[in-house]
Amino acid sequence: MSTRNWHYYLIENSLSQLYTGITTDVERRFAEHQANGAKTARSLRGKGPLILRHHSHAGDHSNALKLERRIKRLSRAHKLALIAGSISIEQLWPELTP
Template identity: 35%
Template sequence: MWFLYVLRCADDTLYTGVTTDRARRLAEHNAGRGSRYTAGRRPVSMIGSWSFADRAEAQAAEAHFRRQSRAQKLAIVADRLPFLGSPFHYPD
């Protein structure tokens, strides 16, 4: 199972990615190994995720999610809405 996830960075920006292990990926981001973007914006917290059957679906969902405005992204997360047919998963 693959997950599309959304992080809130220390500077209040949002970061979106895909992973098979949300806890491991969050730890990597907070250790400065997750991405160049989040390395300078720590700490980060996971504010939502959605599950997908495979990597291709998760990456397609990520591309679609990134095209949303910041306000739309925050509304999807705040309302815990399904995204592209996938149910919202509150962060563990």
């Protein structure tokens, strides 16, 4: 059985709120969010335009879920630092580095 490559991503909405998610295809998932349809995350509906601020490889599905949960718990300042590249997943959680 092959394992898919998962990615985490951060999207900023028109209210400057940051949304974190995981996917196997960042471009497809971002397009689904932008479409504002049934596959759009509820917290993003009606809050466009959306900007894909950051995405990176997360390893397998299990690792991606762990990263998503931890990133969602970060403060806004830490998320912005992650986006800016001044901190990395490796620095925050070396055990979750894909």
